[in-house]
Amino acid sequence: MKLGYTIVYVPDVAQSLKFFEAAFGLPTRFLHESGTYGELETGETTLSFAAHALADSNFPGGHVAASESVQPLGMELGLVTPDVPTAHSRALAAGATELSAPVTKPWGQVVSYVRCPDGTLVELCSPIGG
Numbered sequence: 001m002k003l004g005y006t007i008v009y010v011p012d013v014a015q016s017l018k019f020f021e022a023a024f025g026l027p028t029r030f031l032h033e034s035g036t037y038g039e040l041e042t043g044e045t046t047l048s049f050a051a052h053a054l055a056d057s058n059f060p061g062g063h064v065a066a067s068e069s070v071q072p073l074g075m076e077l078g079l080v081t082p083d084v085p086t087a088h089s090r091a092l093a094a095g096a097t098e099l100s101a102p103v104t105k106p107w108g109q110v111v112s113y114v115r116c117p118d119g120t121l122v123e124l125c126s127p128i129g130g
Helices: 013-024 052-058 084-094
Strands: 005-010 028-031 037-040 046-051 077-080 097-104 110-115 121-125
Touching: 005 013, 005 052, 013 028, 013 037, 013 046, 013 084, 046 052, 084 097, 084 110, 084 121
Parallel strands: 005 046, 077 121
Antiparallel strands: 028 037, 037 046, 097 110, 110 121
16 A cells, blocks of 8 residues: 545635645646646645535535634645745745744754645655754
């Protein structure tokens, strides 16, 4: 078994793709012509976005929309970078909200947290041991 992909359900797939490119430098790999599904260039494991309408069709009991939640959901996307302060500033300039400024953890890793306009929680972190 291996992790194949992560899908984040969002209000506007194209906007989330544009934000992730502007904030984190991850270009769009694919956007379906319907605008309801798209993927970023993220390496071996795909990070994708799908419209809330697709979630509604998949989950008859409904789902919690991160974009509608006052608090961030209890899950995050972790993006590894050698320069967390610069990445953090870039994300804020692109429209993210700061949840935690960059801080060096006791084990030496630099970590910060931002929340994207679509509600997604992102951890920016330096490589462990790097």
